[in-house]
Amino acid sequence: MALDVLYFAWLRERIGQPRERIETEAATVRDLVAELAGMDEWHAHALSDLSAVRVALDQELADLDAPLAGVREVAFFPPMTGG
Amino acid sequence: MAARVQSAPFDLAAELAGFGAGSGAVVTFSGLVRDEGGRLVALEIEHYPGMTEKALSAYGAQAAERFELDDWRIIHRHGRLEVGQPIMMVATAARHRIAAFQAAEYLMDWLKSRAPFWKREIGPEGPGVWVEARTEDEDALSRW
Numbered sequence: 001m002a003l004d005v006l007y008f009a010w011l012r013e014r015i016g017q018p019r020e021r022i023e024t025e026a027a028t029v030r031d032l033v034a035e036l037a038g039m040d041e042w043h044a045h046a047l048s049d050l051s052a053v054r055v056a057l058d059q060e061l062a063d064l065d066a067p068l069a070g071v072r073e074v075a076f077f078p079p080m081t082g083g
Numbered sequence: 084m085a086a087r088v089q090s091a092p093f094d095l096a097a098e099l100a101g102f103g104a105g106s107g108a109v110v111t112f113s114g115l116v117r118d119e120g121g122r123l124v125a126l127e128i129e130h131y132p133g134m135t136e137k138a139l140s141a142y143g144a145q146a147a148e149r150f151e152l153d154d155w156r157i158i159h160r161h162g163r164l165e166v167g168q169p170i171m172m173v174a175t176a177a178r179h180r181i182a183a184f185q186a187a188e189y190l191m192d193w194l195k196s197r198a199p200f201w202k203r204e205i206g207p208e209g210p211g212v213w214v215e216a217r218t219e220d221e222d223a224l225s226r227w
Contacts, residue, residue: 008201009201009213056199059131059134059137060134075131075134079216080195080199080200080201081200081213082198083191083200083220
């Protein structure tokens, strides 16, 4: 399946781009993270500490074990600091 | 009942004109860019277009139901904001003050930890570090 993967704040900077299109068979977010981290050193560095990473599936907050079936957009970002 | 995300400034007085008419209590909160003891000249605020608006609308609707609000408004800005400028505002209107105060605090707690905004410090030398999430903000959610 094809996924749009988005990155924000320091994740975007470490990876070097705001979004990319990924062809993957990953079943869960955790599987996708492992796949992305294996792509190159930038992905590996950005995704090295998952306690500092939050995820949204189709713009809804989710956790690392959430399934990716039917999902079109996955976003990774640091803990939010609004307000 | 509205949530807006914008780079433009907003006029607090204009936003509140007529807000909560017929209610007994209106509470407003606005957040300003702190200078952090002179260390900062501005903040750069990034957000997730699409998700941000949906998240703010959902939190507003939750607060409206839980605290029986007559009205609510959330405005949050993005982009470069100079020290002293308003970053965001929350307004709530209810029949009684306790509900209006509590709903405003509830919305702020959700905004701080669950709305997709990220702040980066800008000092005299240029862009600096990303502001880290505070555990107190995360803990504050647990009281609801």
